[in-house]
Amino acid sequence: MNMRLVSGAPLIAALLLTGCTLSPLARQTAAFSSATSFVVDNSEDAFRSAVRRNDRVQSALLVARYDTQPMDPHAIKHLIDAEGLRTRRTVLDGLRSYAQTVADLAGGVSSKQLDDASAAVGSNLVSLGSAVSATTPVGIAITPEQANGASTAMKALGEFLISRKINGSLPKTIEAMDPSVDALCKLLLDDIAVLRRQSGNDYEVLLMEQDAFIRHAGKDLQPIERRAEIERLPQILAEKQAADDMLADLERCVRQLALTHHALAAAAGKKDAPSLTARIAELSATGQRLASYYQSLPTATS
Amino acid sequence: MSNKKIATLPTKAHATMTIATAMKTEKAPATTTTPATTMMPVATTAAAQAPVTSYDAIGDAINSYQQLFDTLGRAYWDATDMHSKDTIQGTREAVYEILTGLSRAKLEANATAYKALLPKIEHANKALEEIKEDIRTITKNINTAASVIEAISKVLAVAAKL
Incomplete structure (x- = not known):
């Protein structure tokens, strides 16, 4: 039995086969996943900030009414209750998981597990050659190069099969998911519209309560205290503007996310990959800006 | 904060009833004080709408109350006496x-849509x-x-020893 292997052939086959895996989909899904993660993080932050800000206004009203219309502190009600926040977090985390898995699948044709399994095939072939030589008159000497060739061929075969599986199944899943992503983005946009209006109103009431406090405190405030309280007025307005800018950015980001997923679904069907690249670049930039904003913000609204 | 008297519009109670289906919250306050006369026509207009139950109607109610809120804001900063x-x-x-109650109602309705x-x-x-x-x-x-x-290698190795 001639078991001599042509060591160059598997390498050529490997190059041919792995070439199939470098699709536009594989190149873009990682960026899409990262941009989705930004949107999810920023949306969750926006919900939490909105609740904290509204709580703050209710506290201000509690203080303002304390002497004339006592209010039970237990009556303070969150803008979004725990269940509402949990539902949104579950859905958004589901979206994040989806994007991450799509990226893993599209970009993860090669894996350590496959490499290890392929390497084991080569090294075990060497052992098999030695065992056959020792027990039969057939002389089989498998060199390390040949074993490596066999491992590479096995890895290429594995990658080919995985790639075929991904290319066959993943685009369908992405296309099927597109209407759900669209619906989710519309819901998020509706939420953001509510949060923007509510945020503006919250700050307006805070501003008015602060002004009333200064007016009624009159000369009870020391000059330095009075100055500090008056200085809070423009600060509240600046916070209002910053919060609105952030929510407007988030709105743009969510719109981009929906368009990017449409483009991803099109790219999955190999229809419109270039527009996907542009969408992802815009989405990532907006998301990054939002993330920086939130990292600088939390204490301002707490 | 201030110790001012709170003037509560009757519109709050009315609005509460009209959006009850969606909100299931917002009880009417016990105290009702006559508000500034200049504000009444606007408030009455907003409150005089037919009871709203649909999502769009909540949107209409929000727009009306928001206009009132903004108008009152301008009036507040224009007013010169305490x-x-x-x-x-x-x-x-x-x-x-x-408005906050209406926001809650919309966010709650959206939560149901998220669940779906x-x-x-x-x-x-x-x-x-x-x-x-x-x-x-x-x-x-x-x-x-x-x-x-x-x-196979192991079997062959064992066989070699036989």
């Missing part, structure tokens, strides 16, 4: 609470997991091939 400011403040707070989306997202994630599992099977099959080769 009494007028306090009166407007009380009225505006009442309108603010109505969840099975679809879970279904997609399950489909992706199945693809992952298929891929694991391919790797496992290669591992099996390696194991078979290893097993």
Whole structure:
């Protein structure tokens, strides 16, 4: 039995086969996943900030009414209750998981597990050659190069099969998911519209309560205290503007996310990959800006 | 903070009833004080709408109350005496609470819509997991091939000793 292997052939086959895996989909899904993660993080932050800000206004009203219309502190009600926040977090985390898995699948044709399994095939072939030589008159000497060739061929075969599986199944899943992503983005946009209006109103009431406090405190405030309280007025307005800018950015980001997923679904069907690249670049930039904003913000609204 | 008198519009109670289906909250306050006369026509217009139950009607109610809230805001900063400011403040707070209730109602309605989306997202994630599992099977099959080769080697090694 001639078991001599042509060591160059598997390498050529490997190059041919792995070439199939470098699709536009594989190149873009990682960026899409990262941009989705930004949107999810920023949306969750926006919900939490909105609740904290509204709580703050209710506290201000509690203080303002304390002497004339006592209010039970237990009556303070969150803008979004725990269940509402949990539902949104579950859905958004589901979206994040989806994007991450799509990226893993599209970009993860090669894996350590496959490499290890392929390497084991080569090294075990060497052992098999030695065992056959020792027990039969057939002389089989498998060199390390040949074993490596066999491992590479096995890895290429594995990658080919995985790639075929991904290319066959993943685009369908992405296309099927597109209407759900669209619906989710519309819901998020509706939420953001509510949060923007509510945020503006919250700050307006805070501003008015602060002004009333200064007016009624009159000369009870020391000059330095009075100055500090008056200085809070423009600060509240600046916070209002910053919060609105952030929510407007988030709105743009969510719109981009929906368009990017449409483009991803099109790219999955190999229809419109270039527009996907542009969408992802815009989405990532907006998301990054939002993330920086939130990292600088939390204490301002707490 | 101030110790002003709170002027609460009757519109709050009315609005509460009209959006009760969606909100299930917002009780009418016990205290009702006559607000600044200049504000009444606007408030009455907003409150005089037919009871609203649909999502769009909530949107219309929000727009009306928002206009009132903004108008009261301008009036507050234009007012020059404490009494007028306090009166407007009380009225505006009442309108603010109505708007906040409407916001809660919309956010709560959206939460239900989010819940409806969840099975679809879970279904997609399950489909992706199945693809992952298929891929694991391919790797496992290669591992099996390696194991078979290893097993044959061991058998042959044992046979050589016989």
